Amino acid sequence: MMKRKIDHYLLQWKQSPGHLPLIVRGARQVGKTFSIREFGKSYQSFVEINFITHPEFKGIFAQGYSVSEVEKQISFLRPDFQFIAGDTLIFFDEMQAFPDCATSLKFFCEDDRYDVICSGSMMGLNYKEITSNSVGYKADYTMYSLDFEEFLWAKGYKPEQIDDLFQHLAALIPFSSLEMDVMNRLFLEYAVVGGMPAVVSRFIETGNYNGILEMQRQLLFDYEEDITKYAQGIDKAKIKNVYRHIPFFLAKENKKFQISKVAAHARSREYVGCIDWLQDAGIVYVCHCMSQPELPLKGNYDESKYKVYYHDNGLLIASLDEESQKDLRNNKNLGVYKGAIYENIVAEALVKLGYPVYYYKKENAQLEMDFFLRDADSLIPVEVKASDNATVSLNNLIKSNAYPDIKYGLKLCHKNIGFNGKFYTFPYFCSFLLRRWLENK
Numbered sequence: 001m002m003k004r005k006i007d008h009y010l011l012q013w014k015q016s017p018g019h020l021p022l023i024v025r026g027a028r029q030v031g032k033t034f035s036i037r038e039f040g041k042s043y044q045s046f047v048e049i050n051f052i053t054h055p056e057f058k059g060i061f062a063q064g065y066s067v068s069e070v071e072k073q074i075s076f077l078r079p080d081f082q083f084i085a086g087d088t089l090i091f092f093d094e095m096q097a098f099p100d101c102a103t104s105l106k107f108f109c110e111d112d113r114y115d116v117i118c119s120g121s122m123m124g125l126n127y128k129e130i131t132s133n134s135v136g137y138k139a140d141y142t143m144y145s146l147d148f149e150e151f152l153w154a155k156g157y158k159p160e161q162i163d164d165l166f167q168h169l170a171a172l173i174p175f176s177s178l179e180m181d182v183m184n185r186l187f188l189e190y191a192v193v194g195g196m197p198a199v200v201s202r203f204i205e206t207g208n209y210n211g212i213l214e215m216q217r218q219l220l221f222d223y224e225e226d227i228t229k230y231a232q233g234i235d236k237a238k239i240k241n242v243y244r245h246i247p248f249f250l251a252k253e254n255k256k257f258q259i260s261k262v263a264a265h266a267r268s269r270e271y272v273g274c275i276d277w278l279q280d281a282g283i284v285y286v287c288h289c290m291s292q293p294e295l296p297l298k299g300n301y302d303e304s305k306y307k308v309y310y311h312d313n314g315l316l317i318a319s320l321d322e323e324s325q326k327d328l329r330n331n332k333n334l335g336v337y338k339g340a341i342y343e344n345i346v347a348e349a350l351v352k353l354g355y356p357v358y359y360y361k362k363e364n365a366q367l368e369m370d371f372f373l374r375d376a377d378s379l380i381p382v383e384v385k386a387s388d389n390a391t392v393s394l395n396n397l398i399k400s401n402a403y404p405d406i407k408y409g410l411k412l413c414h415k416n417i418g419f420n421g422k423f424y425t426f427p428y429f430c431s432f433l434l435r436r437w438l439e440n441k
Contacts, residue, residue, distance in 0.1 A: 001038060002030060002197060003153045003335050006143050006409040010039045014115065019139070021105040023095075026143035027282035027311055028121040028226065029219060031197040035143070036117055037092055043115070044087040047074065051098040051120075058098045065104045067111040085113040096230065097121040106137040121226065122282040142282075143364040145312045146195030147352045148187065148432045154204055155186065169430055169437045174416040180427065184414070187429040191345055192328055194314015216318030223283055230281075234273045242274045246284065246308050247319050250340035254361070256289070257308045268304075275308065285309045285347055290372065293397060295379050295405045297358055297372065307345040307359060316344050339386040342428065343370060346384050346412060349431035367393050379405040383423075385413040391423070398422045410434075 006024070013019050024032050049057045060073040067311050071083050082088070090108075092101045095118045108116045146154065149162060165183075168175055175183070192212070193203045199215050208276035224339060227239050241262055257275070259268045278284040289305035290297070310316040317328065328341070347357050360381075361368040371382040384396045394409045399422070409423035418425040427435075 002031070002034075002146075002150075002201065004035050004143075004146070004150060006031075006035045006141065007039065009141060010035070011042075013139070013141075014039075014042065018314045019115070020137060021108050021118070022139050022141060023102070023105075024119040024141050024143055024433055025122055026119075027145075027280070028222065029198065030143050030195060032119045032143050033093055033426060034197070036119060040089050040091060043089040045082040045084045046089050047078075047081045047083070048091045048092065048093060049074070050093045051101070052094040055097070058100075061100065061104060062314060065107040067104075070104060070107075083114065083355075087240055088114045090114050090116045092116070092118040093120060093148060096122075099134055102138075109137040121230075122280060127310045136254070144352045146197065146200055147349060148190050148429065151190045151193075151195060151200065152186065154200055165430065166433050166436055169419055169426065169433055170440060172417055172419055172424075174418070175427070180416060183427070183429045187427075188328070191313055191341060192317055194312040194317070196312055196314060212314075213318055213392065216314055220318060226281075231277060231314075234277055239269055239274045239277055242271065243278060243284070244319075246310060247316065247340070249308065250316070250344065255307045255340065255343065256361070257306055275306070276357045278308075283311050285311060285351050285357060287359050287371070290358050290360045293360045293369065293372065293379060293381065293403050293406060295354075295374065297356065297374060297379075301358060303363075307343075307358075309344045311348065313341065313345040313348055316341065339384075342384050342386045342412075345428070346371065346382070346431055350434070353432070353435040355435070367396060369393055373410070373434065373438065375441065379403075379408040380438075381406060383409065385411060390438075394423055 013022060024036065026032050035190065037046075037048070040048070049060075051057060054077075056077060057074070058078070060070050063069050074081060074282060075083075083430060095101055097120070101118060103115065105118070108114060148376065152162065167173070189203070193199055194216065196216070196219060199212055202215060203209070203212060209414075224240055224243070227243070228236055231239055242259075245262050246257075247260075249255055258270045259266050262271070275284070275286060279286050285308070287309060288303070288308040289300035289307075290301050294300065310319070350373070351356050355373060356373050359368070359370055360372070369381045370384040373380040373382055381394055381397050383391055385391070391411055394411060397403055397406050398409050400406075411423050411425045412428050412431060413425065414427060415425050417430075430437075
């Protein structure tokens with residue numbers, strides 16, 4: 001069984017007194033159902049209701065939302081289900097096919113006899129509507145594809161080995177040549193394979209890349225199928241067109257997403273909501289351009305300027321031509337796409353750490369920065385270097401008196417750990433440790 005970070009969260013949720021019904025959010029096929037089913041084994045009774053495979057269960061609320069009445073209606077359909085007060089988990093899966101089930105969470109919360117988890121694809125699921133129906137009566141958890149730490153777990157690495165990686169960062173002790181070689185190789189595997197559970201499982205089981213690209217491309221096709229199925233009130237062809245153009249913009253030196261280049265004569269007002277829909281579906285991450293590199297981060301950005309990244313780097317690789325994937329894993333080189341891949345995988349790591357992503361580019365000036373983090377009292381520019389070029393922008397941001405919130409920076413690249421008095425240098429594979437490092441710095 002593949003260990004996931006949600007496993008620990010679910011156990012804490014169960015053990016927390018007075019815990020609320022839970023909604024597990026996430027893009028399709030990131031492992032939500034599997035993890036919840038495994039967690040369900042910790043209960044004496046597990047009641048799973050899937051609104052897609054068994055649409056007849058949509059009628060269980062026809063007589064109202066009283067927990068006793070809902071239990072009665074479920075039992076008519078499945079008399080073998082047991083409802084044991086204090087030791088039953090009810091799992092409403094594929095709730096995007098029947099969002100009204102969210103209304104029942106208030107009643108389950110007040111009744112307090114059974115634990116309830118809802119989950120489903122974020123595509124077609126209006127969380128604003130769900131929140132209004134169950135405000136104050138639910139908790140939320142967003143699940144992603146595997147991050148690099150979970151990938152290392154899948155490869156057999158133990159928590160104490162992860163701790164050792166962190167201790168290198170904390171003490172600024174460079175890795176040995178052996179450690180650098182092994183971790184860079186593993187990170188390259190992760191960059192190609194990505195973190196979709198089925199793809200990772202296939203890679204771990206076979207020990208090679210055979211069939212990986214086909215699985216990833218099927219996932220891309222499935223996402224487009226879901227756009228056709230679930231997009232409401234927005235031109236589905238426009239959403240697909242935007243989604244397909246993401247690699248095109250990431251390949252540019254200026255990776256800013258421009259609607260005007262998605263289609264001939266395209267105008268932003270004609271595509272209103274397309275990017276938001278893809279972001280709400282969990283299949284892209286939007287990185288906004290800051291108005292000024294200063295605190296606070298939220299609210300300090302230009303809504304018309306943004307970059308768009310894939311939610312899983314393996315799917316970005318799969319969206320390129322087949323030769324590109326072979327080039328990356330054999331030659332560790334992707335030409336114009338090299339910077340795009342490194343930026344995408346860092347953006348993905350930051351989002352999975354819980355950070356919103358922002359960048360900065362000063363118009364008519366050679367000053368730009370890939371990402372920003374923050375600690376208690378400072379803004380931290382993060383430069384992602386695909387090559388060993390000079391860090392001009394990073395140096396300028398740190399030394400300039402015009403940016404008092406910036407006291408030091410971070411550089412992510414293929415180099416070992418270091419600090420030159422102005423910015424810290426960390427290898428790419430340490431990206432998943434950045435929150436822990438900042439919290440313990």
